[in-house]
Amino acid sequence: MAISGAQSSGPGVSVGPTSEFSLFFRVKPGQSESLRDALNDLQQTPGYRPGDYGMAITTIHEARFVLFDDDTRLAFITSFDGPWDAYMEDFFNSGPTLALFDVIFRHAEGYDGLPDLAAEKAFILGAQQSAAAYARNYPGTVKEIRKAQRVNAAFQRVLDHPEAAAALQHPALQPLLDEAGD
């Protein structure tokens, strides 16, 4: 069930169906440049290219990597659909996540490859900080938003039809007609 206020379900705070998730790492000495290169490469991969809108994990709203403190620290900040505690192990076990983690987090202190799930979990949980304040400006999951966009695109195609005004006169279509004017 969607919850209305900002609530914590384990690490991370939720608003409705969506949770925030923020990780903060220390960059290994001398590796800030190679980490920047790896992030630049990541930006060119499918899903991360601007305009792709197709990240491998389809429940993520957006994600960002931020180097800060003179490139000595790295933040990974995202919002995703679903409660953190239910999905944590799935994330750690998913191919795309692991591949991503490996190329980026190898530059972070405390990362020693991907030996096992327990080590991964410990590494991630050690870097996680819950938001002290978190707000969202629209309700809805990524899937709901994509569905809404498809429905609106279809609706706009209907409205472009020369006979749309006549077709929408049926009483059953009144809710659509209310949205048809602009």
Added chain:
Amino acid sequence: MPGNDWVTLELDDIQSGALHERPSPYVGVYLLLRIDDRAAGRELVRRLQAVVDTGTPSPDPAHDAWMTVAFTFHGLKALGVPQSSLDSFAPEFREGMAARATHLGDVGESSPEQWEKPLGTADVHVAIAVLAPDLARLEAVAERARRAHQELDGITVLWRQDCYQLPTGRTSFGFKDGIGQPGVEGSGRPPSNPHDRPLKAGEIILGYPDETGELPPMPTPDILGRNGTYVIFRKLHTNVAAYRQYLRAKAADREEEALLGAKMVGRWQGGAPLALSPERDDPDLGSDPRRNNDFLYGDDPRGFKCPVGAHARRANPRDALDTDGSVDVRLHRMIRRSTSYGPPLPDGVLEDDGADRGIIFVCVGAHIKRQFEFVKTQWLNDGIFIGAPSEADPLVGSGDGATSFTIPRRPIRRRLQDLPPFVTTRGGEYCFAPSLPAMRWLAELP
């Protein structure tokens, strides 16, 4: 917090052109000059400061004519303004309009490579504008300008653009223009919209607090910046035939053509705002200065009367964005002084006759970036702010290709597709119009 204390503008030091309303009818001339010799340039400025117009404009704009003088960044360099002063001007002014072209959407046919020479080049140093109610008074003022620059070796007139109000009193697209103007505190002139509190003087004139309560960044030394303002100048070619052809193709009859045109502009051709007369033109309303700008958009959030994407509503959304929480419309106002150039395309003609016609867009303000550049890039070239990121202004839009335009309507909206650009940028300059003391300072630079 901005204070409420009424400032007193030092009108005797401020060039009249900044605060002066355009007469109607009007004639005008724009000159661009190059300074080839520094001493000649300073002598030019010395002569111009003696003949430039300042002071309280006549309450009746039909009763006088005036001259405005402004300098580009290259012009200030040519005069030998010290580097520390040059560095103190707004970054956009220092870069110049041509360098800002990509940001401004002046691309494709509107790109500086296509501009009319010498617009956008380092040769443009001084801009002189003369506006008058008729040719006789124009000639009298223009003669003062001519005496200032002629017989000065080392000063070259590069470009001249004549302008005049068309016999219809309207733009080449057929619309009454120049209706809405913000009031400025201390100018003695009321706003054209009675709902509109006059702007803080620092929005338009440097050296006074602006809407943020702060003093706008001002060029140094104080005598150079104070009572000056930035003047933005663009020559915009209007493709009237393409505009008429588009309306003809989309409308069933002349009446619908007029309606579509009005929806694109936000006003009927006679000047009546859609917000007050959504169904039909009302020439009496359009020509009544007490009523033709007396409106807001708050009662029409979805744009059934005036589309949220209409040109006039984009350029000045009035109260339409007040609930957004992200924008203060008063930070994005400016004084507009645009004029028409070129012959009208005769009524009913749909084929292009090859003539150059359009608008000399002129606006005045203390903040190039958050006034002109903001309005051009965020409100005209783009539709993020109205929830339609792919829609540009239907009339002047972005230079890079076709756009669409949504006309809210019951029962269902109409969406016009594939609007080509109806306006092409032929060139432009960012200029600085100094105060009279600043011109004397420039003339007497060591």
